Amino acid sequence: MSGSTIRVLIVDDVAESRDNVEKLLRFEPDIQVVGKASSGREGIDLAVALHPDIVLMDLNMPDMDGIAATMQISTKVPTASVIMMSVQNEPDILRRAMLAGAREFLAKPFSLDELILAVRHVSRLAPRPVQVVTTAAATGSPNGRPGEVSKGRIISVVSSKGGVGRTTLATNLAVAIRRATQKQVVLVDAALHFGDVGVMMNIADGKTIADIAPQVHSLDRDLMDDVLVTHGSGVRLLLAPPTPQEAETVTAEHLRASLSLLTKMADYVVVDTRPGFDDAMLSVMDASDRILLVLTMEMTAIKDARQFLEITELLGYPMDKVLLVLNRQNTFSGIPAQDIAENLKRELVAKIPDEPAALLRSVNEGAPLVETQPDHRVSVEIKRLATSLVAEDAAEEAVVAKPAERATGLVGRLRTALRHG
Numbered sequence: 001m002s003g004s005t006i007r008v009l010i011v012d013d014v015a016e017s018r019d020n021v022e023k024l025l026r027f028e029p030d031i032q033v034v035g036k037a038s039s040g041r042e043g044i045d046l047a048v049a050l051h052p053d054i055v056l057m058d059l060n061m062p063d064m065d066g067i068a069a070t071m072q073i074s075t076k077v078p079t080a081s082v083i084m085m086s087v088q089n090e091p092d093i094l095r096r097a098m099l100a101g102a103r104e105f106l107a108k109p110f111s112l113d114e115l116i117l118a119v120r121h122v123s124r125l126a127p128r129p130v131q132v133v134t135t136a137a138a139t140g141s142p143n144g145r146p147g148e149v150s151k152g153r154i155i156s157v158v159s160s161k162g163g164v165g166r167t168t169l170a171t172n173l174a175v176a177i178r179r180a181t182q183k184q185v186v187l188v189d190a191a192l193h194f195g196d197v198g199v200m201m202n203i204a205d206g207k208t209i210a211d212i213a214p215q216v217h218s219l220d221r222d223l224m225d226d227v228l229v230t231h232g233s234g235v236r237l238l239l240a241p242p243t244p245q246e247a248e249t250v251t252a253e254h255l256r257a258s259l260s261l262l263t264k265m266a267d268y269v270v271v272d273t274r275p276g277f278d279d280a281m282l283s284v285m286d287a288s289d290r291i292l293l294v295l296t297m298e299m300t301a302i303k304d305a306r307q308f309l310e311i312t313e314l315l316g317y318p319m320d321k322v323l324l325v326l327n328r329q330n331t332f333s334g335i336p337a338q339d340i341a342e343n344l345k346r347e348l349v350a351k352i353p354d355e356p357a358a359l360l361r362s363v364n365e366g367a368p369l370v371e372t373q374p375d376h377r378v379s380v381e382i383k384r385l386a387t388s389l390v391a392e393d394a395a396e397e398a399v400v401a402k403p404a405e406r407a408t409g410l411v412g413r414l415r416t417a418l419r420h421g
C-alpha cells in the first residue's frame with residue numbers, strides 16, 4: 001500500500017459494472033480507483049503499469065477470464081492482491097480463484113459494505129511474496145532426488161478455536177503413529193507464531209522452519225535433514241520459529257514447499273496448526289490427506305466447527321478429508337457427544353476423555369502421554385485413532401492412489417448441485 005490510500009484497479013468487461021463499483025468506492029477517503037480495464041489482458045497491462053494494491057477482478061470475461069488474468073497478475077505484480085467478483089460461487093470456482101492467487105471472493109451482487117470490507121481486509125494482508133501455484137497438483141516439488149515420488153501422508157490437526165487441544169493431539173498422535181508403525185514420522189509445527197510443539201516434546205532449542213525459509217527455492221533433503229530435530233520417540237520435528245518476529249519470515253509458500261518435500265522423506269507428516277484460514281493454513285489444509293478438526297463440548301466450539309466445515313465444503317474438499325475429533329469429553333457439559341455428531345451431521349472419529357491433571361503434568365514434563373502412560377485412557381483413544389488412520393491409508397494404497405478424493409469430489413459437487421438446484 002502506498003501511504004494510507006488503498007489504490008484499486010477495476011477489471012470488468014461490462015462498462016456499467018465497472019462504473020457501479022467505481023461509484024460505490026468514490027466516497028471512501030482511504031480508497032482510490034486508479035484504473036479501469038475492460039478485459040483480462042488490459043487488466044494485466046494496467047496492473048503492471050499502475051501497481052495497484054487491490055485488483056477487483058470480474059470472473060467471466062470474453063478474451064481472458066478472471067482466473068487466467070489473476071494467475072498472471074499474481075506472478076507479475078505480486079504486491080497486488082486480487083479480489084474476484086462473480087455471480088458464480090460454486091466451490092470449484094472459489095477454489096480455482098484461490099489457487100490462481102485471489103485473496104478474496106465477492107459474490108455478485110454485493111453491497112457497499114461488503115465491497116469496502118473486502119477491500120480494507122485484503123489491503124491489510126501481507127502481500128503474496130512470490131508466485132503462487134497454478135493448479136492443485138502444482139504444489140511445488142522441491143525434490144531430494146530426481147524421480148523420487150511422494151509416499152507420505154499429511155495429517156493436519158486444526159480447529160477454529162484456540163486452546164482446544166490441537167498440540168496435545170498432534171504430538172501424541174505423531175508419537176502413537178511412530179510407535180505403532182516404526183515408520184518415518186515428521187511432526188511439523190505450523191502454529192508458526194506461538195508454536196508449542198518444542199515445549200510439549202521437551203526440545204529446548206534447535207533449528208526451525210525459519211532456518212530454511214531463505215533457501216525455499218533450493219530446498220532439498222540435505223537442508224531439511226539439517227533442520228529436523230529428532231525426538232526420543234524417533235519422531236522428527238520441524239519446529240516453529242523461536243519468536244513471533246521470525247515467524248513473520250515464514251510464508252505459505254515455505255510451508256507448501258516444506259510439506260511437499262517431507263512427503264518424499266517420511267511416511268507420515270503430522271501438522272500442528274493455528275486457528276484461521278489465512279494463506280499459510282490454507283496451504284497446509286490443501287496439502288493434507290486428512291484434516292482432524294478438534295472441538296470441545298462447548299456451544300461456541302460446536303458453532304465454530306460447523307462454520308469451519310461449511311468453509312471446507314466451499315473450498316471443495318471432499319467430505320471425508322475432514323474428520324471430527326472430540327476432545328475433553330466429559331459428562332458435565334450438558335451436551336452429549338451423540339448430539340454433537342448429529343448437529344454437525346458427521347461422525348466423531350475419536351472421543352478423547354477430559355483428563356486435565358494427566359495432561360497438565362504431561363505438558364509440564366514435556367513428555368507425550370502416549371509415551372509416559374500408554375495405558376492411560378487418553379493414550380488408548382489417541383492410539384486407536386492413530387491405528388485407524390494408518391489402517392485407512394494402507395487400505396487406500398492397496399486400491400489406487402487417493403481414490404477417495406476423486407469419488408467424494410463428485411459427491412461434493414452433487415451436494416452443491418442439490419443446494420443450488
Ligand SMILES: Nc1ncnc2c1ncn2[C@@H]1O[C@H](COP(=O)(O)OP(=O)(O)OP(=O)(O)O)[C@@H](O)[C@H]1O
Binds near residue numbers: 359360363
Ligand atoms: N483431553 C484433555 N483433557 C484435559 N485437558 C486437556 C485435554 N487436551 C488438552 N488439554 C489441555 O488443554 C490445554 C490446551 O491444550 P493445547 O495446548 O494442546 O491446545 P491448542 O489447541 O494447541 O492451544 P493453542 O491455541 O494455544 O495452540 C492444555 O492445558 C492441555 O493440557
Ligand SMILES: [Mg+2]
Binds near residue numbers: 166167168191196272
Ligand atoms: Mg497449540
